[in-house]
Amino acid sequence: MSSRPVVAPVTSSTDVFRQDVFKGKVVFCTGGGSGICKSMTEAMMRHGANAAIVGRNLEKLTQSAHELSRVTGQRCIPTQADVRQPQQLKDAVATTMATFGRIDFVICGAAGNFLASIDGMSENAFKTVIEIDTMGTFNTVKATLPHVRASHGSYIHVSATLHYKGTPYQVHVSAAKAGVDALSAVLAVEEGPRGVRSNVIAPGPIGNTEGLSRLSNQLSGRRNNFPLGRVGHLNDIANATVFLFCDAAVVHYRPDTSRRWGYRTPQNDR
Ligand code: HXC
Numbered sequence: 001m002s003s004r005p006v007v008a009p010v011t012s013s014t015d016v017f018r019q020d021v022f023k024g025k026v027v028f029c030t031g032g033g034s035g036i037c038k039s040m041t042e043a044m045m046r047h048g049a050n051a052a053i054v055g056r057n058l059e060k061l062t063q064s065a066h067e068l069s070r071v072t073g074q075r076c077i078p079t080q081a082d083v084r085q086p087q088q089l090k091d092a093v094a095t096t097m098a099t100f101g102r103i104d105f106v107i108c109g110a111a112g113n114f115l116a117s118i119d120g121m122s123e124n125a126f127k128t129v130i131e132i133d134t135m136g137t138f139n140t141v142k143a144t145l146p147h148v149r150a151s152h153g154s155y156i157h158v159s160a161t162l163h164y165k166g167t168p169y170q171v172h173v174s175a176a177k178a179g180v181d182a183l184s185a186v187l188a189v190e191e192g193p194r195g196v197r198s199n200v201i202a203p204g205p206i207g208n209t210e211g212l213s214r215l216s217n218q219l220s221g222r223r224n225n226f227p228l229g230r231v232g233h234l235n236d237i238a239n240a241t242v243f244l245f246c247d248a249a250v251v252h253y254r255p256d257t258s259r260r261w262g263y264r265t266p267q268n269d270r
Helices: 035-046 058-072 086-100 123-150 171-194 210-219 234-245
Strands: 026-030 050-055 076-080 105-108 154-158 197-201
Touching: 026 035, 026 086, 026 123, 035 050, 035 058, 035 105, 035 154, 035 210, 035 234, 050 058, 050 086, 058 076, 076 086, 086 123, 105 123, 123 154, 123 171, 154 171, 154 234, 171 197, 197 234
Parallel strands: 026 050, 026 105, 050 076, 105 154, 154 197
Antiparallel strands: none
């Protein structure tokens, strides 16, 4: 008898959630041109959303947007921006609003990564990843928040599990993603009273991604620790995305828009 664990087949979100659950909604996704964020966007589109994907490489984005539109039957537009540049993000948001008229959901996923020891990493290398991951998330929230407030929408930030324990050669990403986790928590409590939600998805190693191919040496020898005996699948993250954005994640929730802001701040005291 085989001692291999029995692993249930990976299920696509299309099999589980109502097909039209996001009909008429719009998702704005940084890093949506490839990898985890592309499949998160695809899952949203397969359930009726239109999408804008954001990245630095317009050629890659355009190709991905065509592919996403073709396989889902929804509309996806490429919007070129470097998340380190606030004005470029504002322009991407303006293009999205001009095209679709609303933004309901935002996926903050643009990220940089490479393996380097603290000793071997330059100050600029560390700063670059903080600027892409943490500052990029802040810039994306700033650019989209007025529209997400208007639609009582929701954010998902793509974090990681690297910083839960020390992960060698990942000091930059670990620090950056810890910042993303904190940013999401503050966004959730500040904007919750206005009907805006914020959550983090923290993928472990996910198969068929650039992140895993870059870091796979770090994971060899750890596979026995994976509860299901396999690395994560893109559909695992896609399904979590659909759940967190849909109403199932907020049963009985009604934003009280008449409620005045609950915390005293210099602006609110005016
Ligand atoms: C050491 C490096 C480096 C490397 C870049 N740098 N790559 N240092 N090792 N491999 C340094 C450069 O020398 C430079 O510092 C500084 O970083 C900026 O590099 P640039 O190339 O000028 O910047 P830029 O063009 O903006 O690109 C930076 C980058 C890119 C976006 C971080 O290098 C990159 O890694 N792209 C891949 C994106 C990616 O893989 N995304 C998926 C993430 S998934 P100096 O001092 O020379 O000026 C993820 C989850 C992982 O994060 C979870 C898995 C389990």
